[in-house]
Amino acid sequence: MTFPKPAVRRALIGWLLLAGLLGAAPVRAQEGVAELLGALKGRASAPASAASDAGTPPADPKLVQRATHETQKGDERILADITARLSRNPAFTNVRAAVHAGVAELTGHVADNDARQLAAKVVGAIGGVVAVENQLTLHTDFGARLAETGTVAKERLLRTVALVPLLLMAAAVVWLANLLGRWLAGHLHLVRLDSRNPYLGTLVRRAIRTGFVLAGLLVALDLLEATALVTAVLGSAGVVGIVLGFAFRDMAENYLSGILLSLRRPFEPGDHVRVDSYEGKVVSLSTRNTVMMTLDGNELRLPNATVFKGVLLNFTHNPRRRFTFQLGVGYGEDLRAAQDLGVATMAAMQGVLADPGPSASIDRVGDSAVTINYYAWVDQRQTDFFKARSEAIRLVKTALEEAGMDLPEPIYRVQLAVPEGAHDTAPLPAALAPAAAPPPEPPAAAPVDPQALARTQGDVSPNTELDAQIAQERARKADQDMLRAPSGRAD
Secondary structure (H helix, E strand, O other), X not given: OOOOOHHHHHHHHHHHHHHHHHOOOHHHHHHHHHHHHHHHHHHHHOHHHHHHHOOOOOOOHHHHHHHHHHHHHHHHHHHHHHHHHHHOOHHHOOEEEEEEOOEEEEEEEEOOHHHHHHXXXXXXXXXXXXXXXXXXXXXXXXXXXXXXXXXXXXXXXHHHHHOHHHHHHHHHXXXXXXXXXXXXXXXXXXXXXXXXXXXXXXXXHHHHHHHHHHHHHHHHHHHOOOHHHHHHHHHHHHHHHHHHHHHOHHHHHHHHHHHHHHHHOOOOOOOEEEEOOEEEEEEEEOOOEEEEEOOOOOEEEEXXXXXXXXXXXXXXXXXXXXXXXXXXXXXXXXXXXXXHHHHHHHHOOOOEOOOOOOEEEEEEEOOOOEEEEEEEEEEOOOOOHHHHHHHHHHHHHHHHHHOOOXXXXXXXXXXXXXXXXXXXXXXXXXXXXXXXXXXXXXXXXXXXXXXXHHHHOOOOOOOOOOHHHHHHHHHHOHHHOOOOOOOOOOO
C-alpha cells in the first residue's frame, strides 16, 4: 500500500478537521476524501491520459441547465410570433405550429400550394427560426373550398362596389372622348380632306376617332390608378404586333399598297389597263385586291402589292389613242401613191381625228413586197379603238385594190432538177414566137369620196358591252371600294 505524500496528508487531515468542525455528514466527508484520493491516484498513475483529456472538459450541468432554460424561452417567443403572424391571415386558419430548439414545425391544411409556400416563407422570416419543417397538406373539402371562394368573391364585389363612382367617371371620360372624336371626324369637310379621295377622308376619320378613344382610355385608367396596366398592354401589343407582322406580311403589304393606290389613283373605275401580262377594265379597289374584268367578261383579282409594284399601262388615261397596221405593196407600185391613198382613206373615216391626222411610212422591203405602216388617231370617248382599227384596215386595203395596186402574197421560188436523158426542146424561132402582150396600164387612183366611204364604213362607236357588268360589280362591292368618287382628273 502506498501512502500519500506529507503535503497530501496534511491537506487530508485539514479537510477532516474542517468537516468535523462544521458538522458535515460523514458520508460527504468520505465522498470528498474518496474524490481527492481518486484524483491523486489518477494523476500519479495515468499522467498521459489526464493530459489528453484536458482539452475536452465535461460540460457544467448548471450551464447546460441555464442554456436549456433560455432555449425554452426562445422557443416560446418564436411560437408566439408565429402564432401572431399566422392568425392575421385567413388562409392560415387551420395551421398549427410548434417550435423545438429553433426548428418550426407546421401542421394542418391550407387551400392551395401557394398558401403552403407562403406559410413557410412567413415563418422562416421570423428571427430565431433555424429551419422550417413544412408538413402542411392541401385541403380537399369541397365545401370549405366553396366557402373560401365565396369569401374571396364577396370581398372583390365589395371592392368593386366601392369603385363604382370612379368607374362611372372613367366611363364618362371615354364616352366624351368618343363623342368629341366623332364630331371632329364628321366635320372634315371644313379642312377639305374629302375633295379628292373619299378613302383618305375615311382613313383620317378612323384615325381621329381612334386617337380620341385611346386618349380617353388613358385618362380613365389614370383615374382608376391602373396606369401600370397600360404599360403592360402596350408592351404586349408591341410584341404581338411584331409577331403578327411576320405572320401576315403579305396581307399587310397588300393593305398598305391598297391605301397608296387609293391615294395616288393611277386608274379610275372603267379604265382599260394592263398590269404586266394582265389586261382588263378596272372594277373596284379593295383593301386587299384590285378587281378587274377582262375583255372576255371574266373577273380578274390581282393583289394590290402586285399592282403597286408591277408595270401598269393605262390605255384610258389619255382619251386620244393611236392605232397602226401594216400592208404590203408590190415592188412595181408607186409607194408614194399607196401612202397618200391610205392616208386619204383614213382621213375620210368617221371617228378618225384630223388633229393629229393620219400618216403612213415605209417600214421595210420584204422578199415579195414593200411593207407600209399606216397610223391614225381616235378619241376613245367617242370611237372604239379596236373597231376603228378594223375598219381602217378593211377600207385602206379595198382602196388600194380598187386603184389597181398589187398587194402580193408571199412568193416562194421552187427549182426543179432536169432528169438525165431528157432532150432539151429547141426554142422556136423568134419569127414564130408569139408576141408578148404589153403590161396593162394601172388605173389612175380616183380621189376618195368621203360620203361614199361613210356609206361603206362600219360602226366605230365606243364598245359598251362590259359597262353593264362593271356597273353591277361596282354596285355589289360599293362598301369595300376605295375608288368611290372620281379623282377630278383633267382630260
